Amino acid sequence: MSPNSAAPLIENDTPRDAAAKRFAAVGWPGKSVEAFRFTPLDSLADRQILHGTASGNRSTKIIDNAVHIQISGGVYDAASSDDMPAGISLTTLQDDTEAQAALFADLPETHPVANLSFAQMSAGIQLSVSADAADDTTLVLDYADGSETSSAFPVIIVDMAPQTRLRLIENHHSAHGLSAPLVHIRMADKSELHHVRLQDEASHSDFVALSQIQAGANTKLNSFTVSKGAKLARCETHLHMLGEHADMSLSHIYLGADEQLLDITTRLNHAVPNCQSNQLIRGVLDDKARGVFQGMVRVAPDAQKTDGQQMSRALLLSRDAEADAKPELEIYADDVVCSHGATVGELDETHLFYLMSRGIPEAEARALLIEAFLIDGLDQIEDPTLSEFLTDAVRSWATDATAS
């Protein structure tokens, strides 16, 4: 992609044309752009933009009784997906100009993933959850297949009607050179979303995700991401609290080895009073891996009684591993409770010796301690089924990391 091909916006450009121009005007940001200082993306300019094709395969089921939506090779594969249950509709976005315009209006103007993925839109899906949907519905967005030369730009909208409840799993295990999913979730008043995401892309992949969540009044969000795959992975989430008494939990674990670069970036916008947000970030880094956590919490001038908590801890298993944390609070209201903290440490030798003195081999002892470090993070997941899914992913990583 050449950043020099910017053409002026013209009045009858479609939103997708406009987004393409916005991206072309600036390209991928390098480290001179503050938000990308730790994780410059200019190397992605070498990736070719080449949409993949669906393999026709359906991924293995991960959760019983879940509704499976297959994204294969970056495109939506209806034939390998389940029919939607009563109360939930799936529509495609590519020909829906109205839905496109609505999404475009909510995209940040200069974000590379927002613009490029919206413009490219290798898959476009809108999931609408109505009051008729069952309370215990579980949707699985399964991202699979692809190759080192393919790129994927899935755009997903989740629209939750008032008082609905949904479990949503995003399972990323594809093998594209570049995956740039754009997810936009609208939570109407009193809706409740339990969300987990596993980023376990192929080791040659670059993965840059942007998720936006708009939360109405009295909404409840319990979201957890485990990021462990890919060569470079950035999971960026923008959470806008737009109605009072929103109760938001947005937590992440990153697990890095070799020369991986794993970035967790969050921007929380407390736009109205009386909302609470809780963010817990745990990272474990081995070999020459790097971890980045950037957490911005903004509290608007009239967002009194805001409760915003953020805590990040990183565990380094090797001298060559590195963790960077950049918590940022921008508080314009005076009656708020906000805190943040960040620590970086190593495994405690005393703990390791105690376990080994009981006959537990060193690798197993290390795995037990890594799991213990992560367990209070995983405790944030309220839904037991979703918790089990991510706990298994974390446990297998800890076992692999200590076996070598």
Added chain:
Amino acid sequence: MALLEIKDLRASIGDTEILHGINLTINSGEVHAIMGPNGSGKSTLSYVLSGRDGYEVTGGDILLDGESVLEMEADERARAGLFLAFQYPVELPGVSGMSFLRAAVNARLRDAGEEEVDQLAFVKMVRAEAKALGVSDEMLKRAVNVGFSGGEKKRYEILQMALLKPIMAVLDETDSGLDVDALKIVSEGVNALRGPERGMLVITHYQRLLSHIVPDFVHILAGGKIVKSGDKSLALEVEENGYADIANVA
């Protein structure tokens, strides 16, 4: 036969030699006590025996059941039958007590070529041992040593010893931090594990533990050497006259 033979053992921490040539043989069925003042090298000896990193053996040998353990890591020594009850048991936040105990027992079984115990059978096994030591179900459910009182931590150490069935147990200041009642429960637990196939080394500063766990032999450690050995009456002598006299006489 000799379960533990310590031969002219010299050990250092960094550039400082702490143990200056220790000789001690413990035969199966025997309970030996090592007494000594602060700084005599008691804890260093326990860590050197169990293979802690940072404690370097610079001379001599340690034989467990006839085999030198110097080249073995801490976990290998434990699986070979050595057990150290810690003076300060370590709190492990987030490590479930049951997973920890089961991992330890299964590591031993695996090494012995025996079948590992499944969760259900293991819970039964632990409950039976725990009851005798006054370790409650609630304690078993918690993370390892987290939120335990001093007495609870020591009982939990003895529970581990009961489950792991070592051939040689080293108890490092097991009486420290215990009130009279807790001391009694812990001592009863230890006494129940005395047997003809097992050796024990009880390390303590004070005589009081030795009136509960009565040793066959008592050794006085001072300045990194054993300066005097005798039977249990030696412990009473220390109680009466303090360490200064004995250390000087030697």
